[in-house]
Amino acid sequence: MSKEYLSSQSYKGTRDFFPKDKRLHRWMFDQMGKVVTSYGYEEYDGPMLEPFELYAAKTGEEIVNQQLYTLIDRGERKLAIRPEMTPTLARMVAQKIQELARPIRWYSVPNVWRYERPQRGRLREHWQLNVDVLGGETAFADAEIFHLVYDLITAFGGEKFIxxxxxxxxxxxxxxxxxxxxxxxxxxxxxxxxxxxxKIGEEKYQAWIKDLGINDDQQKQMEVFFESSFDDIKRNYSCSGISDLDALFENLKNFPINSQIIFDPKVMRGMNYYTGVVFEVYDTCAENRRAMFGGGRYDDLLGLFGNTRLSGIGFGMGDVTLQHFLEVHKLLPQFQSAIDVFVTFPKQEFAQKAQEIVIDLRQKGFTVITPLEIGSFSQQLKVADKHEAHFAVLLGEQELAQNKVVIKNLKEGSQCAIDIVQVSDFLKGKCKSCQKIF
Amino acid sequence: MSKEYLSSQSYKGTRDFFPKDKRLHRWMFDQMGKVVTSYGYEEYDGPMLEPFELYAAKTGEEIVNQQLYTLIDRGERKLAIRPEMTPTLARMVAQKIQELARPIRWYSVPNVWRYERPQRGRLREHWQLNVDVLGGETAFADAEIFHLVYDLITAFGGEKFIxxxxxxxxxxxxxxxxxxxxxxxxxxxxxxxxxxxxKIGEEKYQAWIKDLGINDDQQKQMEVFFESSFDDIKRNYSCSGISDLDALFENLKNFPINSQIIFDPKVMRGMNYYTGVVFEVYDTCAENRRAMFGGGRYDDLLGLFGNTRLSGIGFGMGDVTLQHFLEVHKLLPQFQSAIDVFVTFPKQEFAQKAQEIVIDLRQKGFTVITPLEIGSFSQQLKVADKHEAHFAVLLGEQELAQNKVVIKNLKEGSQCAIDIVQVSDFLKGKCKSCQKIF
Structure with missing residues (x-):
């Protein structure tokens, strides 16, 4: 009888996080969490599914028409898997606008979904640190966000490269x-x-703007505008955004990497809801030059939910791009195995003693595993090695008769007989004396 | 012009986690993470969407036919939002079956989705600690899972109630x-x-089994069987599962709450893939008597992906039920505000000094916020109170001239003038002397 098997691969454009991958992932977001927490940002979260209309309004046509995962539930409600977190944030803030203490500083680490052709740095599911501050004076809040971005990158040792x-x-x-x-x-x-x-290159870009009906004169003006310094802009244009930027640059005067804060009129950002400052963080290294992440200010997003206005600024920092950045610049740490101790299990009659040792060590803070089967020391030490345990506790007849066990340091290969009551002190390095066994 | 506003409520059966909710949520899962980590379980994760077929095979008709959220992607692939994590676990283990060190001990904290009529303890989206061990001898692995369950409940102080x-x-x-x-x-x-x-009550149950064609004699046999002790069962039946249970009960002889480990032939569990031990953890208190969570052993799940066999046992512990249990038994802690220090911002010319203090305190590990606008002390102290900050740093002209600031303890109301260089020591309680100001 032939049988059809299911594929063990994950859905295209998504990732399985095996323990090694998850350890790295968790480390990245723990580092970020520490920084944003030190700024008083509090974690929030929302549902994975939202009403479709939440995105239809302001998220932008490309995402809504081409990239959104939508479904109809069994009650005929049209839902979308969140492609970004900001609309959920706005919805939640609108819900409790009267009671929330301002400035509202929130962060979240959602997974978000977009139907994209999977390619380097672009997946269908990715995780994203989202940081937003709502309320406060624009130039101060904007400046705080730039300080925070700098501190986030610095926490990973990447501040020289952006x-x-x-x-x-x-x-x-x-x-x-x-x-x-x-x-x-x-x-x-x-x-x-x-x-x-x-992303698309000069040729496609030129074709695109021709298609839009941009004439040569307009194009010339654009090229001049896009290459202008902020001083040029101030001299030649009068737009209200200029005074916002002026106040912001004043507040950023003492910024740690002032030379790396660049006015760039070409920065657009895809979301339709941005109304003020927008920004992109670039990797400046030649071999990886690209926009890594960014954000911007939105004045009208809460107006979707009622006659409310509260301006905010935020950004999303994605895991795929960040991990790539850390790999390129060799900023990832070496992760050690989390297994401190492997307690062997050579005979059924030692089961209770082994269990006592395991419980005692766990209570003292060690991560302890057992083989879950009876076997010889040599078999079980192979298992301990495969799990990359730091130490093995060997229960031998002779030693147990003297209330001792043998501890083997699996990294160094040395082994010692130790009184059972001293095992945890020995593992913590408090107790150096031991009867060496070779 | 009338305008139609979007609802600020979340989709039915889901929750918004405002910072207070999220703090509780994170606390619950952090507690769980510590326990499972001490047992050497490593965190894994998988995508929110899986191919529909992954659940069609073994998850059970009720979930697949009535509760699954399904969708067709833009490439005509039928997908499901995960209603549970075990099929993803099995898929991932099957993918790397040759290289993973056994026993495989994994945990995850996924959100899972089921289309249910929202009611107490049942939501459409909930989070679930998933713990599984694959490999090892059945009775040892089963016993480890019961120890782990006990330690998880104990970490919350709930061991007396289950x-x-x-x-x-x-x-x-x-x-x-x-x-x-x-x-x-x-x-x-x-x-x-x-x-x-x-759940459905005796009347509906009786009607159901009549519908299934169960006759009176069969029903009598069932009632006798369901009330049997394990010794009765051993005397009157010969099934291979009995020896598994015998070995398990032997390994659980020294279990901390042996009297609370009960053989109960009525325990079924919904998943079709269970083949061995199944269990449910009950709240034993009269006012909340109910199954809270459970799990079981599956021998054939990996066989879906190829000619592989690896037996495992696992369980899922949901956040909604756990939180309810902790509330009923008053086991939830009081959470304090995470904001240590609020630095006031009374004048533009103090901006740089304020920023220096903020950066210094953050580097020393404090969570520090600022009002992001200029205002009087009395206005800003109200903001500090609303954020439940522990201390406020007040920048006054007179004090700054002497390189001092005033620190107000917002819980006690006391305030002191402190040398700027001593602020962090003072906040840490290392430096007691201060010039009191009333």
């Missing part, structure tokens, strides 16, 4: 409208093409 | 087949009705 490129949505919109004379709809399309320029 | 009810699938199947003469299909249906008996 720059933060800053722009302002109002400046872009004002240029598109006043200088180029574009309609809001066309301006949005043009912004998408500029956002994609680096 | 019992663990144990049964064996083979015993049930053997009774249904040999004593009642039922077909495997009918046996499965009957097991569902017994599983549901407590």
């Amino acid at each position: 720059s933060i490129r800053i722009n302002h949505r109002n400046l872009t919109n004002c240029f598109f409208k006043d200088s180029l004379g574009l309609s809001p709809e066309l301006a949005l399309q043009l912004a998408k093409s500029i956002d994609a320029r680096e | 019992s663990i009810r144990i049964n064996h699938r083979n015993l049930t199947n053997c009774f249904f087949k040999d004593s009642l003469g039922l077909s495997p299909e009918l046996a499965l249906q009957l097991a569902k009705s017994i599983d549901a008996r407590e």
Whole structure:
């Protein structure tokens, strides 16, 4: 009888996290958690599924029309798997807007889903640190976010390899409208093409903007605008975003890596809800030059839920890009096995003694495993090695008669007979004397 | 112009975790993580979406036909949001079966989804500690799982309030087949009705088994069987599961709460993949008597993915039920605000000094927030109170001239002038002397 087996591979564009992968993942997010917690950001979370309308409003056409995972539940409700966390944040803040202490500083580490063609740095499921502050004065809140981004990268030792490129949505919109004379709809399309320029290459970009009806004169103006310094912009344009940026740059005067904070009018960001400062964090190294993550300020997002207005700024830092950055720059630590002690189990009649030792060591904070079967020392030491345990406790007849056990240091190969009551002190290095056995 | 607003409520049957909720949630899973880690279980994780077929095979008809969230992706692939974690575990283990060190001890904390009518203890999305051990001798591995369950409950102080009810699938199947003469299909249906008996009540249960065609004689045999002690069973039946249970009870002889480990032939568990020991952990208190969580042994799950056999036992411990248990028994701690220090910001010209203090305190491990706007002390202390900060640092002109700041203990109301360089020592309680200000 032939049988059809299921594939043991995960769904395309997703990852299985085996313990080694999960240890790295957890380490990355623990590091981030420490930094954002020191800034007083509190963790929140929301459901994986949200009503479809939550994204339809402001998330942007590409995601909603091409990348969203949607489904109809058994009650005929149209739902979406979250492609990003900000709409959930806005919904939750709107729900308790009256009682939440401001400024509201929240973070979360959601998994988010987008239907993408899997490629380097782009998967269908990824995890993302989301950090947002709502309330407070714009320039102070914006500056806090940039300090936080810097401290996050510094926590991983990566601060030498990045720059933060800053722009302002109002400046872009004002240029598109006043200088180029574009309609809001066309301006949005043009912004998408500029956002994609680096990724799709110059040829496709040129074709795209031709398609949009951008003429040579407009294109010339764009090239001048995109290469302008902030001082040029201040001289030649008058848009309200300029004063926001002015106040922000004033607050960032003492920024640790001021030379790496760059005004860049080409920065667009995909989300439709951004209204103020937008930014992207770049890896500046030649072999990995790319936007790693970014964010921006949104003034009107809470207005979706009622007659409320509360401005916020936030960003999302994805695990795939960060891990790649840490690998490229050799910033990942060597992880050790978490198994401190392997207690052997050579005979059924030692079961109770073994169990007592195991319980005692666990209570004293050690991670302890057993082989879950009876076997010879040589068999069981192989198992201990496979688990990369640091020590093995060997229960021998002769030693047990003297209330002793043999402890083997599996890294060094040395072994000692130790009184059972002294095992934990010995493992902690408090007790050095032992009867060596070779 | 009228505008239609979106609801700020989460999708039915799901929860928003505001920071207070998330703190409790994280605390629960951190406690669990410590216990399972001390046993050497390593964390793994898998994607939220899996191929539909992964559950169609063995998860059970009720879940697959009535409760699964399914969707078709843009590549016409039928997917399901995971309703449980064990199939993902089995898939991952099958994928690397040759290289994984045995016994394989893994845990995970996935969110899982089922389309249920939301009610007390049952939501559409919940989180679940999943613990599994694969490999090792059955009776030792089973015993380890029961020790682990006990230690998990003990970590929350709940060990006095539980019992663990144990049964064996083979015993049930053997009774249904040999004593009642039922077909495997009918046996499965009957097991569902017994599983549901407590929940649906006696009347519906009786109607259900009548519907299944169970006659009076069979029903009498069932009632005798279900009330049997393990010794009765051993005398009157010969099924292979009995020797498994015998070996397990022998290994549990020294169990801390032996009187609370109960053989109960009524325990069924819903999953079709169980083949050996099954168990349920009960809250024994009269006002909350119910099955809280459970698990069991599966021998054939890896066989779905190839010609492989590796037996495992595991359980899932859900957050909703656990939280309810901890609330009922008053086992939840009082959580303190995580904000150590609120640094006031009374004037723009103090901005740099304030920033220096903030950075210094964060580097020394304090959680520090600022108001992100300029304001009077009285305004800002109100903000500090709303955030439940422990201390406020007040930057006053006079004190700054002497390189001092005022520190207010917001819990006690006392305040002191302190040299700026001594602020962190003072907050840590190392430095007691201060110039009191009233």
